[in-house]
Amino acid sequence: MAMNRIVRHALILAACAGFSAPGLAQDAEKKEVKETICFESRKGASEVTKREIRPGLPNVKCSPTTDAVLWYGDPYEDTVPMGKVPLLDKIPEGHAVVKPRTEKLSLASTCTLACHNGVTPPGFPKHKKPIPIPTMEAMVPDVKDLQHGRGRIWCLDCHHPTRRDKLVDNFGDPVSLDQPQLLCGKCHGDKLRDWRDGIHGKRIGEFASTGKKRWFVCTECHNPHDVQNGAHQRGFTQLKPEPPPQLPAGMKDARHEKVHPIAH
Ligand code: HEC
Ligand code: HEC
Ligand code: HEC
Numbered sequence: 001m002a003m004n005r006i007v008r009h010a011l012i013l014a015a016c017a018g019f020s021a022p023g024l025a026q027d028a029e030k031k032e033v034k035e036t037i038c039f040e041s042r043k044g045a046s047e048v049t050k051r052e053i054r055p056g057l058p059n060v061k062c063s064p065t066t067d068a069v070l071w072y073g074d075p076y077e078d079t080v081p082m083g084k085v086p087l088l089d090k091i092p093e094g095h096a097v098v099k100p101r102t103e104k105l106s107l108a109s110t111c112t113l114a115c116h117n118g119v120t121p122p123g124f125p126k127h128k129k130p131i132p133i134p135t136m137e138a139m140v141p142d143v144k145d146l147q148h149g150r151g152r153i154w155c156l157d158c159h160h161p162t163r164r165d166k167l168v169d170n171f172g173d174p175v176s177l178d179q180p181q182l183l184c185g186k187c188h189g190d191k192l193r194d195w196r197d198g199i200h201g202k203r204i205g206e207f208a209s210t211g212k213k214r215w216f217v218c219t220e221c222h223n224p225h226d227v228q229n230g231a232h233q234r235g236f237t238q239l240k241p242e243p244p245p246q247l248p249a250g251m252k253d254a255r256h257e258k259v260h261p262i263a264h
Contacts, residue, residue: 037049039067046099058073061073076212148224158224160172
């Protein structure tokens with residue numbers, strides 16, 4: 001079942017009515033807008049709201065059985081240049097694009113402002129040893145039993161010690177949350193290499209007609225705090241295969257697909 005959310009928008013008119021004509025307040029009926037929200041790669045972390053790009057052309061088509069995005073009207077919607085990745089520098093600037101993670105992270109932007117600002121809690125940690133942090137666990141339940149690395153890595157192996165809205169590379173330099181590949185790649189070099197080459201992960205769009213390609217970044221698929229999600233699932237819930245798509249109008253069956261187009 002696609003998630004349908006009814007959002008009631010009181011017309012802005014209602015707010016202004018008092019200042020203009022008194023009668024308007026009653027006329028300002030409430031408008032109902034039905035929203036369909038589905039996810040791209042990780043439920044709860046890569047949601048997209050369905051809307052029309054042009055009349056009749058949706059930005060995405062959502063699976064009614066899994067809530068997953070099945071098709072894109074515009075694969076580059078909301079994407080930005082990927083930024084520098086070692087060995088991908090031959091691709092012209094802006095041709096390799098990604099969807100930024102930052103806007104999906106409700107806490108990240110406030111980390112340095114409200115909490116880890118060097119005043120409260122006092123100073124910044126001097127080591128990476130695990131310490132219990134009940135406040136964090138309440139806010140981010142996934143970190144309660146940090147499975148990543150099976151107890152051998154901790155928050156500050158990934159998060160910058162003094163700049164909490166950043167990740168951290170092997171030199172201790174900050175890495176944007178929008179470029180998790182630069183973080184993950186420091187320990188998973190083989191996966192970074194495969195991802196760069198398009199063997200691991202996913203890319204959509206094609207260079208030939210648009211000159212662009214969208215890469216999905218590591219955290220769109222993997223939850224960094226719970227990569228295992230139980231020994232069995234390893235982070236991924238198996239989906240039941242979808243039925244085949246509807247045949248184009250006028251086509252009776254898809255038997256032609258079984259015949260090789262080139263005689264051999
Ligand atoms: C393996 C690397 C890694 C480790 C270890 C790790 N994190 Fe994270 N954390 C990340 C990444 C990457 C993101 C951004 C996730 C995304 O884009 O979905 C993140 C996001 C967060 C956020 C922001 C969540 C939001 O929704 O705004 C918080 C808070 C956080 N981590 C806290 C912690 C704490 C506390 C620990 C230690 C107990 C920890 N992390 C350990 C990599 C890590
Ligand atoms: C500081 C090193 C380090 C960083 C940074 C790191 N990982 Fe890991 N990761 C590990 C270790 C160690 C393991 C456990 C390997 C094992 O147990 O065999 C692991 C395991 C995994 C697994 C496999 C889980 C399983 O058991 O099947 C995935 C998936 C994964 N990491 C993804 C990521 C992603 C995505 C990022 C970036 C957000 C990342 N890692 C960043 C060290 C790291
Ligand atoms: C489009 C989704 C997607 C993206 C993007 C993605 N991965 Fe994966 N990754 C997967 C899937 C699916 C698996 C297989 C999980 C399984 O074995 O059940 C996997 C497996 C892994 C594993 C475990 C492999 C093993 O041998 O057990 C690691 C480590 C990993 N990914 C790291 C990364 C890193 C690092 C990035 C970014 C550079 C990345 N992934 C990007 C979907 C993705």
